[in-house]
Amino acid sequence: MAQLKLSSLAKHFGTAVAVEHVDLEVQDGELVALLGPSGCGKTTTLRMVAGFVTPTAGQILIGGQDVTHAPPYARDTGMVFQSYALFPHMSVAQNVSFGLEMRRLGRAEREARVGEALKLVKLDHLAERLPRELSGGQQQRVALARALAVNPSVFLLDEPLSNLDAKLRSEVRLQIRALQQRLGLTTLIVTHDQEEALTMADRLVVMDRGKVLQVGTAEELYERPANAFVAGFVGRCNLISGFIDPDRMFRCDWGGAFKTPDSSTPGKAIFALRPERVALQPGAGQGIAGRITAITYLGSVSEYHVDVAGNGFLVSMPPPPNDSPLRRLRVDDPVSLSWDVAAVRILPFEPSSNQGDEP
Template sequence: MGNLVLEALCKRYGSSTAVERVDLEVKQGEMVALLGPSGCGKTTTLRMVAGFIPPSEGRILIGGQDVTRRPAHARDTGMVFQSYALFPHMTVGQNVAFGLEMRKVGRAERDGRVMEALRLVRLDHLADRLPRQLSGGQQQRVALARALVVNPAVFLLDEPLSNLDAKLRGEVRMEIRALQQRLGLTTLIVTHDQEEALTMADRLVVMERGRVRQVGTAEELYENPTDPFVAGFVGRCNLIEGRLEAPGGFRAASGALLHCDVEAAEARPDAALLALRPERIGLQPDAEGGGRVAAVTYLGAQTEYLVEQDGTSLLIIRPTPTLADPLRRLAVGDAVTLSWEAAAARLLPAAT
């Protein structure tokens, strides 16, 4: 086992840049998620680490060893692909054993390691089945066992849950995280799913157009985004254009005056956006209120309200009210009052 270090890693295709100077350290036993929209460079970065794509510039170090120019099979990594990539004509056991055979591991040791890997994912009783005889979740666990059986220094996961249905995705997500923590695996995972990244990873790397926008824990990125892209991509967020007019006052482009933290305003004189999380906004029916309900969307455990106030639209998310709660009777057109703590409103620079 060891850590993974990326130093100024770049990938260019002619005049097009897919990845631009990524610097990152994944510590021993840590799970880090590369998160971003399609085409942001996260999968290209993972494939450079795996050795499937040569970098244009930069270095890749595993356990302190420079592996930048080593072929994929000599990097001491284990990879789980989005499509599982199981051999259909091989049994579960043979699929898991394949990597060991390529490494010339003896038959006795190989059989023991295969069964141990299958026990880890609770599939040792299905060693003689073919992939087509397994469910999607079971096939994904076979792919996990195949990556683990070689005892990799770095564990790589490329959108490992995207082919599973929602219920199964949640179950396998917990299994992967528990297994990673129990074995102390240094892990890099690629995903576009926010919930997947927030619940599985120790730290997140948010990427856009080949660049890293912010690195931090889920809480750091959610509570303290450094720019509008991160604020809008990690969770739901109201992003309101405008300018600081006075300490603690933010004048929206619509003309509405919204309050914010005085100290934050002094620290961010260039603020051009106010970021406000929907669940931080208080909502009360009020015949004299300045807001009007434009839409109400019931989502089971929570309800979303779209409110128009002084020409500004704000999304509010609240736990679905009980039958006795006045919010339960809110309907489109009703007058309401909005409130939030000043510290909940984050000030951000203009989008770049």
């Protein structure tokens, strides 16, 4: 049985549709990430699960029990808010104890649970401090401890790392994932950060405009995106609008022509190709002719932005050796591009997508 099940969940604010018919099951001990741009409906979905927003339609089940219209305190959930929502006048221990007091637990049990939760997040030595005396990372862990102290059936996190700097964010997301796995917590996390979702989640749910576009593992979404939006949002991708002719050649809207996999069906389509699957050679070769418009060194990879007949192509590869001709490439130099046709994905045509734009 799924620990959390959403059936045809929807939320309308007047005539505006925030969430439309979301169906999702989160298994016991699984971490699922709701991923998408701002305004896609992911936070509204999470807040409906928590009980802070009343659904317009649909059903929410936790542990097989219908909690669609139950108040937040009756849902057996623990939530970490984006702002942490710590009480500034309360000590760390008092903040962690607050939810337990609302559940009317006895003092001895409260103190035991607070101590246990603070040990889990390695803050038991700071129990008497006030939130203002803590770093951002420590405040975030207090919020985690407060949610964990109630022993929730479902753990909810709303952009929990957005207020941390990049280095701390990387460290804390690993801590959260390790803690979630060690405790076997059924977890739903909201994020707009694809790297965060890819490194933490067992499965990802990509949303846009209130709808679920695709659900799957990071590998499934990256290698087999359902559409151009997913391809462009999970990782980076060269997306080109055009059509497949009867000979299974992809004819770009701007005039280029590329081979497609044998299974491709003639008609309007989107040509999708990941930047790391493109090979680049200096000078005019037998591949697709282009010209360098920018080179970006990112440490583990170098990115080459290439103009092909007025359209942007992105190529990503490890930095070349010092003696490689690629090292000598500069902006405006001619290059040729090539790729294995097996790396190409042909996706459904979607007029609203940002197709053909440089990633």
